[in-house]
Amino acid sequence: MALIEIEHLKKYFPSSRGTVHAVDDVTFNIEEGSTMGLVGESGCGKSTLGRTIIHLLESTDGVIRFNGEDVTHPSKHKLRELRENMQIIFQDPYSSLNPRMTVMDTIMEPLKLSKKFSKAELQKEADKMMDLAGIEKRLRMSYPHELDGGRRQRVGIARALALNPKFIVCDEPVSALDVSIQAQILNLLMDLQHERKLTYMFVTHDLSVVRHISSHICVMYLGQMVETSETDELFERPMHPYTKALLSAIPTTDIHNRTERILLKGEITSPINPKPGCRFAARCPYADEQCAQPVGLHEVTPGHFVSCCHVKEINDL
Amino acid sequence: MSKTETKKVKKTAASYKPGSLRYIWYKLRHTPTAVIGMCFVVTLFILSFASPYFLIDERSGQPMWQYIDMRNMNALPSAEHLFGCDEIGRDILARVLYGARYTMSIGIFSTTVSLLFGMLLGSIAGYFGGHVDNFIMRCLDVFQAFPGILLAITISATLGPGFEKIIISLGISGIPGYARMMRANILSIRGSEYAEAALSINCPTSRIIAKHIIPNAMSPLIVQTAMGIAASGLMASSLSFLGFGVQAPTPEWGSMLASARNFIRNYPHLCLFPGIFIMLTVISYNLIGDTVRDALDPKLKD
Numbered sequence: 001m002a003l004i005e006i007e008h009l010k011k012y013f014p015s016s017r018g019t020v021h022a023v024d025d026v027t028f029n030i031e032e033g034s035t036m037g038l039v040g041e042s043g044c045g046k047s048t049l050g051r052t053i054i055h056l057l058e059s060t061d062g063v064i065r066f067n068g069e070d071v072t073h074p075s076k077h078k079l080r081e082l083r084e085n086m087q088i089i090f091q092d093p094y095s096s097l098n099p100r101m102t103v104m105d106t107i108m109e110p111l112k113l114s115k116k117f118s119k120a121e122l123q124k125e126a127d128k129m130m131d132l133a134g135i136e137k138r139l140r141m142s143y144p145h146e147l148d149g150g151r152r153q154r155v156g157i158a159r160a161l162a163l164n165p166k167f168i169v170c171d172e173p174v175s176a177l178d179v180s181i182q183a184q185i186l187n188l189l190m191d192l193q194h195e196r197k198l199t200y201m202f203v204t205h206d207l208s209v210v211r212h213i214s215s216h217i218c219v220m221y222l223g224q225m226v227e228t229s230e231t232d233e234l235f236e237r238p239m240h241p242y243t244k245a246l247l248s249a250i251p252t253t254d255i256h257n258r259t260e261r262i263l264l265k266g267e268i269t270s271p272i273n274p275k276p277g278c279r280f281a282a283r284c285p286y287a288d289e290q291c292a293q294p295v296g297l298h299e300v301t302p303g304h305f306v307s308c309c310h311v312k313e314i315n316d317l
Numbered sequence: 318m319s320k321t322e323t324k325k326v327k328k329t330a331a332s333y334k335p336g337s338l339r340y341i342w343y344k345l346r347h348t349p350t351a352v353i354g355m356c357f358v359v360t361l362f363i364l365s366f367a368s369p370y371f372l373i374d375e376r377s378g379q380p381m382w383q384y385i386d387m388r389n390m391n392a393l394p395s396a397e398h399l400f401g402c403d404e405i406g407r408d409i410l411a412r413v414l415y416g417a418r419y420t421m422s423i424g425i426f427s428t429t430v431s432l433l434f435g436m437l438l439g440s441i442a443g444y445f446g447g448h449v450d451n452f453i454m455r456c457l458d459v460f461q462a463f464p465g466i467l468l469a470i471t472i473s474a475t476l477g478p479g480f481e482k483i484i485i486s487l488g489i490s491g492i493p494g495y496a497r498m499m500r501a502n503i504l505s506i507r508g509s510e511y512a513e514a515a516l517s518i519n520c521p522t523s524r525i526i527a528k529h530i531i532p533n534a535m536s537p538l539i540v541q542t543a544m545g546i547a548a549s550g551l552m553a554s555s556l557s558f559l560g561f562g563v564q565a566p567t568p569e570w571g572s573m574l575a576s577a578r579n580f581i582r583n584y585p586h587l588c589l590f591p592g593i594f595i596m597l598t599v600i601s602y603n604l605i606g607d608t609v610r611d612a613l614d615p616k617l618k619d
Contacts (some may be wrong), residue, residue, distance in 0.1 A: 056517055084521050096510035098336075100532045110518035159514065 001068075003167055004053065011052045011061035018272040022048040024223040025062075027297065030167075030216075035193065037202040037214030037231065038284060039207060039246070040197035045223040046203045047091075050169040053201065054086040055079060066167070069111070082169035084114060087160035089200050091172040093152035096313045097144040103155050104140045105132070110162040125162070133158035134188060141225075150181035167199045180237065186213055207250050211235055219243045222271055222279040225297060239306045241284050278308065286310050341539070343611035345605065357597060360420065365417035372411040380566050381411035391584045400590045403573070404580055406524030409590050416568035416591070419557075421598060423484055424550030430488025431549075432542050435495020440534075442496065443503025444526055454500070457493040465490050469552060471562045484564045487549045498541060502534035536613040543606030547599045554595050570595050 005015070011023040022045040028034045038046050041199065051057045053064060055074065064072045074082055090096035097106055107126045111117050117125055125152065144152055153173060154197040160168055170189065174182040190213060192198060204210050210217060211231055218228040219242065227240040238244045245262040266283040281291040290309050297305040300317065311317070345351045352603030353543045374384040392403040399407035442453040460468065467605040473487035506512060507530060556562035565572055570591040577587035 054517065056513060082518050083517060088514070088517050090510045090514060097531065098511045098512050098515075108392060109515070109520070113519050113521075113524075156514075159518065163518070252340050254394075 001032055002065075003032040003067060004030040004201070005063075005065035005068075007063040007065075009052065009064065010060045011048055011057060011183060012060045015272065019303065021223050021271050021274055023052060024274075025296075026220075026223075026225050028202060028218055028225065028228060030199055033155055033197050034215045035194070035202055035213055037210035037217040038201060038220060039205060039210050039217060040205045041205060041246075041268075042222035043271075044220045046205075046220055047171050049220070050088065050171050050201060050203050054167075054169050055082060055086055056088070061112075078087050084163040085165050086167045086169070087165040088164070088169045088171060089156055089160050089173045091154055092176050093149050094144075094176070096156050097152055099144055099169075101261070102133065102141050102143055103147075106155055107158045107162055110159060112124055129158040132161060132192070148181075149177045150184060153177060153181075153185055154188070157192075158183075160236075161192065164196070165198075166202075167201070170200055170202045170206050173202075174205075175204065182209070189213070207247065213237070219246065222269060222274070225278060225305075225307065226280065227304075227306045228297070233301075233304055235302075237304070237310050237315075239300055239304065240280075240308050241286055241314060242280050259287075282307075286314055328609055341609055341612045343582065345608055346444055348608045348611075349606035350604045354601035354608075355600040357401070358605070359471065361414075361417045361598070362404075362421060363416050368411065370391040371552045372408075372414065380415075381408045381589070382415040382587060383566065387474070391587070393584075396587060400517070401584075401586045403577065404584075407568075409573075410567035410589070412573060413570070413590055413594050416570050416573065417598070419480065419563050420550050420554055420571070420595065421561075423480070423553035424546040424548075424602065426484045426552070427487035427491065427549045428542055428545045430484060431491030431495050431545065432538065434498050434499075435492045436531075436538065438492065439496040439499025440503055442530060443500040444507060444530070450500070451497070454584060456463050460490070461493045463490075466555060467554065467557060468561065470561055478564050480563055483553055483556055487552055487556070491545060491549060494545075495538060495541065498537055499534060502537060503530055506530050506533050508572065540606065540610040540613055543609040544603065547602035547606065549593065550602065551595065 002304050007027050009026045013020040013022055016295050040046050072081055104126055107129050108122050111122050111125050135154050138162050161317045174185050202213055214231050217231050217234045219226050221242050228242045238247050248262040264283045269279050269282050276294045277292040278295055281287040295307050300311055302308050369380060372381040374381050377384055388403040389406040391404055392398055392402040398408050403409055438453050442450040468490040469486045472489055476482040512529055515525045553562055556572030557569045560576045563569035563572055573591040574588055581588050597614055
């Protein structure tokens with residue numbers, strides 16, 4: 001069963017030069033217990049989409065369903081409940097922790113605010129969370145500036161998990177960490193998923209990370225979804241020209257079997273008041289007049305959705 | 318028989334959280350210049366408030382700072398009158414000591430007024446943004462369009478002279494600086510991820526402001542306050558010198574300078590001693606302020 005269902009979600013920001021279409025008509029589902037990887041280059045609206053789903057930003061249009069229930073415009077009471085079920089892990093562990101709160105305080109904060117625990121239970125519960133996130137007990141009274149990036153991120157994870165949420169948006173949780181720590185944090189996240197049946201939406205621009213952790217992948221380009229399918233299918237048979245270019249950028253260690261790098265030319269189209277039609281057309285090697293017509297996601301092979309009007313020709317289907 | 322040894326753990330700078338009040342206090346105690354500054358300020362305060370009890374003229378029983386002895390008109394410093402006497406024969410040392418309370422407390426109180434209102438207005442403008450921000454900041458622009466001393470003169474001319482009034486006028490003229498600084502800090506912290514994280518764990522707005530935003534926005538303001546006390550103490554003396562502050566018979570340093578300046582060619586000591594004390598006080602406050610700034614600036618951490 002799908003835990004999160006998003007239909008035609010839009011998030012526009014007003015700006016002095018027009019409306020920025022940060023997220024424009026995005027539709028997808030996330031199955032309970034699975035991990036949806038959301039990839040795309042910087043500025044394509046990945047983080048905005050994540051924040052809109054967990055109601056840190058108000059959506060402009062569209063429907064968000066959580067557990068089958070429409071939660072697009074929740075009441076105050078409902079929003080409190082929702083936030084206990086939907087959490088976020090931030091990208092930068094240096095700026096996502098209040099520098100004046102100890103590790104213990106930071107982890108206890110959500111527990112305190114939920115008003116479900118007595119004082120003694122608070123301590124206990126926070127200790128449990130620290131255990132779960134693999135934070136040493138001796139760091140209890142430390143301040144964030146005394147910890148390294150990996151430990152800080154663990155504190156962020158413990159805070160997000162404290163209220164036992166069902167769904168977590170991981171907003172590039174490892175991109176600010178060095179590679180050895182990245183692996184630790186990814187393993188921690190995957191272990192936690194097994195233990196607590198968590199559902200993740202994993203926002204990243206790191207394709208190797210997303211392949212490792214996700215069961216499904218969505219590729220975003222300028223606020224729109226261009227391709228979505230299961231992870232292996234997407235990596236083996238990318239169909240959208242943008243996805244092909246994106247995947248060709250993964251460095252390979254195999255010299256005999258080097259894939260040719262597809263270099264994209266041209267600038268990213270402005271997300272301010274974009275024209276209808278394919279947004280990738282300006283940089284796409286296959287683009288012609290037909291691409292000015294609006295396109296939507298359509299199922300090309302079972303479970304594999306692509307938004308491109310030339311998908312059949314490009315992929316010899 | 319063995320004595321139980323109580324080992325006192327020596328606290329070091331590292332055992333305090335940088336930027337916390339305890340850390341500032343630790344730094345103040347361990348920086349020689351700050352200790353000198355604090356000693357001077359504290360001693361002067363104590364002497365000033367104790368002076369009505371020991372600086373009493375023996376013959377007349379009057380307090381020495383107001384006892385007029387025409388025989389000692391413009392007397393030079395001597396064993397009896399260490400700093401000499403002023404143009405109508407009042408002991409300058411007694412007047413300087415008694416008058417310390419004005420310059421020094423005006424600095425502290427008026428800065429407190431500026432800080433409190435500046436913080437409040439800055440936080441509101443920064444957090445809520447939009448029209449509220451625009452309205453508050455444009456009002457403050459009007460205040461800032463006047464030079465500080467002119468604004469203070471205007472306000473105290475409207476309110477009339479007096480100790481409380483000078484505090485109010487200096488306090489008001491200091492508000493825009495603090496408000497601006499607070500607003501800028503709040504703006505940068507409001508957009509930070511930990512403020513967002515607080516929102517995502519159901520933290521009410523009031524608590525986000527009080528617990529997550531304001532404590533992190535305070536450090537530059539504390540520095541500004543420490544420096545501001547000296548500046549507004551000096552400004553208080555200037556106002557009194559110009560005749561807008563504390564009025565003549567009261568031995569405020571600025572007004573002492575004003576009345577002594579007529580005699581500066583013949584009896585320079587009349588100006589010299591109040592002037593030196595203004596200078597020393599300002600330096601002391603600045604020494605303290607410097608240390609506070611160092612303590613709050615993580616880049617200067619040892």
